[in-house]
Amino acid sequence: MFKKFIRYLILGLGLYALIATSVIMFYKDDPQAMIWQDREAFNKRYIEKLRLEDTFTLNDVLEYLGSPDLTYAKRDGEQVWQVVFYRTQHKTSDGITTMDECTGLLFKNGQLIMWGPSAYEKYLEHNDGKI
Numbered sequence: 001m002f003k004k005f006i007r008y009l010i011l012g013l014g015l016y017a018l019i020a021t022s023v024i025m026f027y028k029d030d031p032q033a034m035i036w037q038d039r040e041a042f043n044k045r046y047i048e049k050l051r052l053e054d055t056f057t058l059n060d061v062l063e064y065l066g067s068p069d070l071t072y073a074k075r076d077g078e079q080v081w082q083v084v085f086y087r088t089q090h091k092t093s094d095g096i097t098t099m100d101e102c103t104g105l106l107f108k109n110g111q112l113i114m115w116g117p118s119a120y121e122k123y124l125e126h127n128d129g130k131i
Contacts, residue, residue, distance in 0.1 A: 036087070044088040047103050047115060056112040058082060061105060069097045072123065082107045083123040 034042060043065055050056065061084070062068075068084035075081075085102035092098075104119035105112060114122060 037090075040087050040090060043086040043103070047086065047088060047105070050105075050112070050115060052112075052114075058084070058107045058110045058112070061112065069102055070099060072120075074126075076126065080107075080109050081123060081126055082110075083120055085120075 046065055065086055069087045070085035071082065073080065073082040083104050083106045085099060085104050087097050087101050088103040089101055091101045099120070103115060104117075104123075105115040106119035106123055107113065
């Protein structure tokens with residue numbers, strides 16, 4: 001009787017470990033399904049790992065992070081400028097996501113060129129023909 005119990009216990013633990021490992025390895029996080037605190041942390045971790053040496057496109061970011069919280073775009077001749085904002089820090093519990101709660105990512109023709117507080121400033125400067 002005791003041997004049977006141990007056998008079932010080991011089988012159950014093995015099955016649990018297999019399922020847990022499968023979930024960890026193959027389940028992709030869905031930012032749209034996260035509660036706001038988790039999504040905020042998820043966005044922040046992703047943005048902190050960005051490097052200019054790597055090539056990131058707007059589609060890469062959208063695929064991984066999902067829809068941005070705020071977005072602005074404009075065309076200047078053949079150039080398309082887009083700045084997207086993802087919430088990365090909580091400021092006020094008012095149910096509205098504002099720019100000061102987000103980190104901006106600036107894209108030129110779909111390629112990430114900068115992110116952080118200066119991304120929106122550079123986007124606005126482009127209006128003045130400075131970029």
